[in-house]
Amino acid sequence: xxxxxxxxxxxxxxxxxxxxxxxxxxxxSLKIDEGExxxxxxxxxxxxxxxxxxxxxxxxxxxxxxxxxxxxxxxMSVKKMIGYLPENPYFYDHLSxxxxxxFGGRSCNMDSDTIKERSRELLDELDLTAAMKRxxxxxxxxxxxxxxxxxxxxxxxxxxxxxxxxxxxxPMGRKKVFDLILKLKEEGKTIFFSSHxxxxxxxxxxxxxxxxxxxxxxxxxxxxxxxxxxTLEDVFMEEVNKTGGLRE
Amino acid sequence: xxxxLSLAYITFVEGIRSRALFGIFIMALLMFAVTVTLTNxxxxxxxxxxxxxxxxxxxxxxxxxxxxxxxxxLSKDIDKRTIYMVISRPLSRGQYIxxxxxxxxxxxxxxxxxxxxxxxxxxxxxGLSYENPESVFKWSIxxxxxxxxxxxxALIASVTIFFSSFxxxxxISLMxxxxxxxxxxxxxxxKGFLDAKTQVIEISPLMGYVIxxxxxxxxxxxxxxxxxxxxxxxxxxxxYILWAMVYWxxxxxxxxxxxxxxxxxxxxx
Amino acid sequence: MNHRxxxxxxxxxxxxxxxxxxxxxxxSRNAIRVEEVKGLTLPPAIIKLLSLEYRSIAADFLFVxxxxxxxxxxxxxxxxxxxDWDWLHRNLDLVTELDPYFQDPYFMGNAFLTWDAxxxxxxxxxxxxxxxxxxxxxxxxxxxxxxxxxxxxxxxxGADYFLMASERPGAWSFLPALAARLYYEDKRTETAIAxxxxxxxxxxxxxxxxxYAIRLDALSKVLFLEKAIQVYEDRVGLPPVNLQVxxxxxxxxxxxxxxxxxxxxxxxxxxxxxTSKMAHIKKKE
Numbered sequence: 001x002x003x004x005x006x007x008x009x010x011x012x013x014x015x016x017x018x019x020x021x022x023x024x025x026x027x028x029s030l031k032i033d034e035g036e037x038x039x040x041x042x043x044x045x046x047x048x049x050x051x052x053x054x055x056x057x058x059x060x061x062x063x064x065x066x067x068x069x070x071x072x073x074x075x076m077s078v079k080k081m082i083g084y085l086p087e088n089p090y091f092y093d094h095l096s097x098x099x100x101x102x103f104g105g106r107s108c109n110m111d112s113d114t115i116k117e118r119s120r121e122l123l124d125e126l127d128l129t130a131a132m133k134r135x136x137x138x139x140x141x142x143x144x145x146x147x148x149x150x151x152x153x154x155x156x157x158x159x160x161x162x163x164x165x166x167x168x169x170x171p172m173g174r175k176k177v178f179d180l181i182l183k184l185k186e187e188g189k190t191i192f193f194s195s196h197x198x199x200x201x202x203x204x205x206x207x208x209x210x211x212x213x214x215x216x217x218x219x220x221x222x223x224x225x226x227x228x229x230x231t232l233e234d235v236f237m238e239e240v241n242k243t244g245g246l247r248e
Numbered sequence: 249x250x251x252x253l254s255l256a257y258i259t260f261v262e263g264i265r266s267r268a269l270f271g272i273f274i275m276a277l278l279m280f281a282v283t284v285t286l287t288n289x290x291x292x293x294x295x296x297x298x299x300x301x302x303x304x305x306x307x308x309x310x311x312x313x314x315x316x317x318x319x320x321x322l323s324k325d326i327d328k329r330t331i332y333m334v335i336s337r338p339l340s341r342g343q344y345i346x347x348x349x350x351x352x353x354x355x356x357x358x359x360x361x362x363x364x365x366x367x368x369x370x371x372x373x374x375g376l377s378y379e380n381p382e383s384v385f386k387w388s389i390x391x392x393x394x395x396x397x398x399x400x401x402a403l404i405a406s407v408t409i410f411f412s413s414f415x416x417x418x419x420i421s422l423m424x425x426x427x428x429x430x431x432x433x434x435x436x437x438x439k440g441f442l443d444a445k446t447q448v449i450e451i452s453p454l455m456g457y458v459i460x461x462x463x464x465x466x467x468x469x470x471x472x473x474x475x476x477x478x479x480x481x482x483x484x485x486x487x488y489i490l491w492a493m494v495y496w497x498x499x500x501x502x503x504x505x506x507x508x509x510x511x512x513x514x515x516x517x
Numbered sequence: 518m519n520h521r522x523x524x525x526x527x528x529x530x531x532x533x534x535x536x537x538x539x540x541x542x543x544x545s546r547n548a549i550r551v552e553e554v555k556g557l558t559l560p561p562a563i564i565k566l567l568s569l570e571y572r573s574i575a576a577d578f579l580f581v582x583x584x585x586x587x588x589x590x591x592x593x594x595x596x597x598x599x600x601d602w603d604w605l606h607r608n609l610d611l612v613t614e615l616d617p618y619f620q621d622p623y624f625m626g627n628a629f630l631t632w633d634a635x636x637x638x639x640x641x642x643x644x645x646x647x648x649x650x651x652x653x654x655x656x657x658x659x660x661x662x663x664x665x666x667x668x669x670x671x672x673x674x675g676a677d678y679f680l681m682a683s684e685r686p687g688a689w690s691f692l693p694a695l696a697a698r699l700y701y702e703d704k705r706t707e708t709a710i711a712x713x714x715x716x717x718x719x720x721x722x723x724x725x726x727x728x729y730a731i732r733l734d735a736l737s738k739v740l741f742l743e744k745a746i747q748v749y750e751d752r753v754g755l756p757p758v759n760l761q762v763x764x765x766x767x768x769x770x771x772x773x774x775x776x777x778x779x780x781x782x783x784x785x786x787x788x789x790x791x792t793s794k795m796a797h798i799k800k801k802e
Binding site for chain 3: 289290292293296297300301304307308384430433434437438441469470473475476479480482
């Protein structure tokens with residue numbers, strides 16, 4: 001059952017003070033099923049973040065349609081269903097992780113007890129309990145990423161959207177996130193994430209899409225299509241060569 | 249609603265914990281200390297001078313706080329991309345704006361209460377050290393002056409929020425806010441010159457329209473400046489505070505609502 | 518090469534150099550500064566705009582500037598020139614434009630613009646601002662009345678203003694009676710002394726207090742001489758040719774000394790004057 005539906009989704013940016021137009025996303029049509037883990041890969045500037053931001057109503061499509069659970073992304077009920085982790089999350093300097101999660105919970109109308117319980121659990125799971133009262137400013141890159149994950153999960157959303165969740169993490173951090181995604185998959189959540197790390201996508205995803213220069217080049221079922229001994233890297237490079245190189 | 253209040257709270261906390269605020273408070277304390285020594289330079293109107301300096305300190309410190317910290321609490325949200333952490337929650341753009349405004353508003357209230365209490369000390373001591381039978385100082389008017397200062401600061405905050413809703417960097421909204429402050433403070437005086445018609449320089453009708461237009465468009469900040477009344481214990485006309493509050497209510501409401509509307513259409517690539 | 522061997526001595530040299538350079542720099546700077554303190558007076562409208570919402574403290578600081586400058590002159594025993602008086606007047610006017618309720622500039626204006634500068638009209642214009650701005654305050658209509666009597670020879674105007682003052686709270690209860698007396702009699706010096714004594718008593722600023730004390734001393738000596746001249750006139754029927762006559766006639770033991778450093782003499786119209794021009798009440802020309 002498709003929970004996220006994108007139909008001819010297009011985003012064109014017009015540069016300030018010039019006639020030049022940049023097409024960040026060109027007519028993307030894609031359906032994500034409930035409970036599946038979907039990987040989004042492509043080179044930098046391919047349009048992955050653009051797509052994700054349109055799912056969150058951070059930017060609006062120039063043309064085309066996107067619905068989540070049948071509704072437009074601007075609906076508050078939709079936002080409640082989604083847990084989002086941006087690429088390179090930034091937080092208020094002086095806030096602590098605990099205060100961050102309290103805000104996260106309150107903004108979703110959770111009651112205080114539930115917030116307390118869930119934040120304790122999450123902070124423990126993500127190894128942030130020791131640092132939970134310290135200001136986010138003092139956190140290492142890995143800790144910031146984990147705090148961002150906690151924020152995306154505090155309200156127990158059914159859909160997770162992660163933009164480069166492994167970026168900048170050390171191997172231990174990567175393993176933690178990897179295990180977390182697996183656990184969420186077992187819980188039946190829908191997970192949509194973009195990544196550069198082909199190996200992770202191979203291991204985690206049911207399906208994956210390759211995006212190059214704003215176009216959906218290939219949609220593949222990971223298990224099936226890679227069983228013939230091809231790696232995802234091979235497939236990826238094949239697609240890149242087909243397009244005749246990358247745009248800046 | 250909970251989300252708005254929670255956002256207001258974390259905005260307030262972020263402001264209170266900022267180092268800049270600490271610096272501004274230290275400056276205010278120094279100015280209060282200076283007030284006590286400066287009153288010695290005057291002959292009769294010592295209480296007036298103490299009140300002048302105290303109120304100016306509150307007003308100026310508050311202004312610095314609203315312009316710099318207030319601006320950073322919103323514009324920098326966009327600059328530094330910390331806005332994603334908030335906008336991705338189930339909060340509408342309008343709720344975001346109102347939450348921010350209430351957070352800065354709380355900050356203003358807290359700062360003015362703190363500074364207001366501190367400022368009463370130099371005034372009190374000035375009153376003690378000089379027995380001036382002609383002194384007509386009243387604490388009630390001093391209190392109203394402080395309330396009006398708080399309102400003025402909140403109004404400037406709402407202007408900052410308005411500018412931040414459509415400018416691309418925090419620097420631009422900072423400059424626009426400073427400009428709006430200067431214009432808002434001077435607009436009544438300039439209109440007064442125009443109306444008095446005692447200029448040596450000829451003022452063209454076009455200039456007259458411009459001056460009047462600016463007067464109604466920009467906030468008339470002089471409304472909230474009753475320093476003269478406070479320092480000389482002059483009574484305010486009946487209903488003055490009430491009308492000031494009405495004007496304030498509408499102007500702030502317009503600013504923040506406009507910001508909410510503009511923000512609603514904004515994208516965050 | 519260890520950079521610390523250069524950095525530390527360099528730093529010390531710079532400090533020493535800075536200290537040595539300071540005096541010459543300062544005297545070069547001060548050459549302009551003295552002019553600047555006195556010179557510039559912007560029109561009230563501009564200052565109003567520039568001071569934004571800080572008009573009252575702008576008034577306070579401007580007033581301090583005025584009183585420091587003038588106090589400095591008195592301290593250096595310099596005489597004030599007409600430009601100085603003009604500057605004083607313009608700045609007191611400016612201060613009261615910024616804050617019309619501010620007492621100090623009016624008091625200063627009344628003290629100096631009348632006795633010393635002889636700018637009676639300007640003093641009255643200044644004091645009128647106070648009369649209007651401070652309707653609860655009896656001092657300022659009183660000052661105008663005083664000036665009208667003693668400097669402008671306008672007894673009716675003086676009496677009117679005294680009556681206005683007496684209607685305001687806190688006024689001396691004998692003001693109306695005094696108004697009447699001044700209107701009909703001409704006891705200028707005596708009344709001036711009585712008033713100045715009261716002002717001197719109420720004055721808290723030690724500089725102003727000594728200022729009034731000196732004037733009181735001078736006036737009481739004038740009164741002393743006036744009384745002696747009256748005694749002479751009663752005896753002889755004519756005013757004396759000069760003051761020495763009073764000593765010769767043993768009406769007084771010796772001529773009193775003018776605290777302003779001049780010499781008392783009797784003028785053609787029979788009034789007591791002094792070469793210092795400070796010890797008598799200048800009548801408006």
